[in-house]
Amino acid sequence: MGADRTTVPDHPIGPMPQTWRECVGTGRLNLALRSDYRESLAVLQRDIGFRHIRGHGLLSDDLGVLRESGSGVRRCSFTYLDQVFDAYLGLGVTPFLELGFMPGRLASGDDTVFWWKGNITPPRDHGEWAALVTALLRHLIDRYGLAEVRTWPIEVWNEPNLPQFWKDADQAAYFRLYETTARAVKEVDAGLLVGGPAISPGSDDWWAPFAEFVAASGSPVDFVSRHAYTSGPAQHIPFGTYQTLSAPQDLLAQFAAPREHLAGTALAGLPVHITEFNSSYRSDNPIHDTAFHAAYLAPVVTGGNDLVDSFSYWTFCDVFEEENIPTSLFHGGFGLLTHRQVPKPAYHLYAFLARMGAHVLARGEDHLVCRDDDGRVSVLAWQPVGGSDAPAAAERHEVRLSVPVAAPAAFLRRERVGEHDGNAFAAWRELGRPFSPTERQFDLLRDCARPAVEHSAPPVAGGRVELDLALSRHEVTFAEVLPVRPAHHEGLDDRRLLGGSDARLVAAHELP
Structure with missing residues (x-):
């Protein structure tokens, strides 16, 4: 039956929400200098059209924002960053700034993450870090205008609750970094939007201490952010990973968690941004390439709009190198598009959403x-x-x-x-x-x-x-x-397509 x-x-029961297209994720920003990346972003914006894009490595050494001469003279260089952001704006997408990782010249240690070595240690001098943040934002305002940059959310770091991304997952050290950064942002312009703590799943115990800290310190905060994934422990194979998955509704529960944990605190009612989400947190899990994945995400991208102010799919394309350079076209990458712009089933899910009424x-x-x-x-x-x-x-x-x-x-x-x-x-x-x-x-x-x-x-x-x-x-x-509303065409009769007047002529030749 x-x-x-x-x-x-x-x-109608209401307008079609657009929260699902507020932001999309990307590999480190240096990758935007590549033609394959830009071609993929152009296809994405043509078919879907996201508002913001967020990725790691804005201040990492491979983008070269902070340079030092052999004689010790320092200079901010925005040559590569300008190329990246000019390309974004030219394609109709604006940055969601993630401030990290630590430039080597400012770092307190040598601990890094990923093969491209993003430094995960606190600054050895918080004043130097604040000066860098200030110089960065003033440059962006000079180049793109204050009104534009005020629309770019500024997130402080990435997953500081994990020792892979913040040395020893030191909460107190992160809170100090957050305060330094947020105050530097607001000193540039009070209308700039700053927030955090960009925590990964499984660390909701950070919400209360974060709320207490910003309230006690008077640190500015305009939004809160976290990430959401539903996969279990990694089961490694050569150049790949399999994992168990919880139900897709678990992603929606994770979306709802910040507001639940911040109810009754000084941060209640702030905008909530899920600045990364996916099923698996691995960039080499074949689940991302499948039709199952599109069906799995459908209730999330249609239901998440009620829970948060943005939820950013991680990531838009497979030009991505956290687990080193991919060894195969299909390799379980996060991307909605493979290298060379081959759409995956999840890409079509988003493209369909973009065409809804x-x-x-x-x-x-x-x-x-x-x-x-x-x-x-x-x-x-x-x-x-x-x-x-x-x-x-x-x-x-x-x-x-x-x-x-x-x-x-x-x-x-x-x-x-x-x-x-x-x-x-x-x-x-x-x-x-x-x-x-x-x-x-x-x-x-x-x-x-x-x-x-x-x-x-x-x-x-x-x-x-x-x-x-x-x-x-x-x-x-x-x-x-x-x-x-059918139009009338005088004399047209599809039964006479073969030139006769007998409808049997049509049937005999199997014409429609």
Whole structure:
């Protein structure tokens, strides 16, 4: 027996949220100097259009912001940074500044993270760090204008609760860094937005001490931030990782956590930014390349808008090198796009969202329905999936909807992404998993990455169209119903396409 039919209301229940596109993540900022990265960002902005972009390494030595001559003379150099930010703004996306890692000349130690050696130690002199932050922000304001830079959130460091990212995960040392940085930001301009603590999952015990510290010290804070992932311990293989996953609803619970923990504190009511989220926190986990991943994320990107002010998918493309340089085109990278701009199923999920209507008509556990002012109804539907402990997804999932149409006729267009359709990862496996595809193979992969498309003219009865969407395993589907008012063409008769007057001529030659 099929699923019950949901009657979608005629009138909107609210505007289509845009929180999901407020920010997207990227590998370290130095990577933006590469052509493959910029080509991927251009595709992303054309099809989706994010507002902000956040990545590591703004102050790391490989971007060269702080330089020192052999004789000990220091100078700020913004040559590379200007190229990065000019490119971002040229593509319609603005920075979400993450202040880190520590320049070697200011660092109190030699501890680093990643193969590109981001320094994770506190400054040996907090005054020198404040001077660097001040010089950076004044340069950005001079180049891009105060009104523009006031719209760029400024986050202090990255995951200081983890010893991999902040030496010894020293909370007191981070709080001192936060205070120094936040005061330096506000001394440049009181309208600049600063916040933190950018903590990773599993460290909600940082919220109360952070709130108490900023209240006691009077440190400025305009927003709070954290990260969200749902994967378990790493199961390593050569150049790859597998992990268990909790249910996607766990991501939504993590989104909600900051406001729950800060209720009743001085930070209650502040904007909340999830500045990184994904299923796995590993950049070599094949789950990121799959159709399952798109279905897994669908309830998160449609439901997270109610919980936070932004949630930033980590990351937009596979030009990313935390675990060193990837050894294969498909390698489990975080990206929505592979190298050379091959879309993954999760990319299509975001591209579908970008095409949804302006007004929400209905939301459910497996669908979102919107409408535009011109009467177009758009539907995003997906097969619900669970985590590692959940039963395997069925081979078929039905979404049955009755949607309003303000016209005597309708046109239905549907796009499918699943285990076969719109799935370049599946095609790559069938091609023998080539490490470095040829140009011909890249062309094939891009062709196979396109969603399957179908169209029809469904009947309209009583101002409604009945949609019966049968979804395959792990499918995410996008459908749009357009109102149609048929035009009359004098003399046209499709039954006479072969030049005769007998409709049997058409049937005999199997014309439509």
